[in-house]
Amino acid sequence: MxxxxxxxxxxxxxxxxxxxxxxxxxxxxxxxQNPDTLVIACADSRVDPTTIFTAGPGEIFVMRNVAALVPPYQPDGGLHGASAGLEFAVTALNVSNIVVMGHGLCGGVNACLSKTEGSSAGEFIDPWVELAAPARAAVNRELPDGNPEQRQRLGEYRTIQVSLDNIRTFPFVANRLEKGDLSLFGVWYSVYEGDLRLLDPDTGDFNLLDA
Ligand SMILES: [Zn+2]
Structure with missing residues (x-):
């Protein structure tokens, strides 16, 4: 070997x-280390936050997992890797910004959107991507007759918003948001076009950033 x-x-x-x-x-x-920003991104090999943001070592704290998901605050003694990373970035590193970065052609989002009775993407993947169930519900509500590409894109957008909503449920995050010490952002990266879109929290739209 x-x-x-x-x-x-x-x-x-x-x-x-x-x-x-x-x-x-x-x-x-x-x-x-003293990074000012936590980026939560998908583990997808095409979506590397340090490359996309041209960040050198020590500049951003990056946490990656399937579909850039964060569960809601759940102090049950379970093994919460994403929650631990969030806690460390916020309470120990005192980051000022949290960026959730979703992306085009996300297999994790697709697994959640295409979940049907009896289907399985994997023993651990299924319950994990089910965290994005509110995004699936939003897609079914907003684009019931959309084509697969439109539904996938909206699912990716709404999954970013689900992670942001869940991040806000952590008391140490809520506390800092209230004091104005922390900002939350959602971005979506397009994989093959190289486009980056920023979430407007008031409208739910993802607007193209100047390149
Ligand atoms: Zn992905």
Whole structure:
């Protein structure tokens, strides 16, 4: 069993082209991290927040999972990875911004939208993407006769809003929002066109950002 050569090559390029020119900056990382923004994104390999935002190491705190989902606040002793990451970013790092980043062609959103009686995307995927059930309900309500592409896009938009709604249920988030110490944003990235759209919380529209 060999460690993948593509990873070895990539590491060697990183070491030479990125680490060495910035070695002094990397040395400051021993003192800790101080990112100002938490980005919650999908694990999809085509949607890398540090690439899309041209962020260097130490600049944004990134949490990725299937469909960029965050569950609601649920202090039940369960294993809540997304909630733990959110808690750390907000209470320990004191980030000022939280950005939920959804994307086009999201398989996780599709799994939730296309869920039918007896179908399964996977033992762990099914209950996880079911967190986006309110987004599925919104699509069925707003676009009952939409074509699959329109329904998928709206599902991606509404899933971002579901995560934002759930994030607001965490007391440490609500507390900071009330004090004006934290801002929440939703963005959608289009995978092959490279477009980024920003959620207008008043209208629910996702408006194209200037490129
Ligand atoms: Zn995705």
């Amino acid at each position: 060999n460690f993948p050569q593509s990873l070895i090559d990539g590491y060697q390029t990183f070491r030479k082209e990125q680490y060495e020119p910035l070695a002094k900056r990397y040395a400051t990382f021993a003192e800790g």
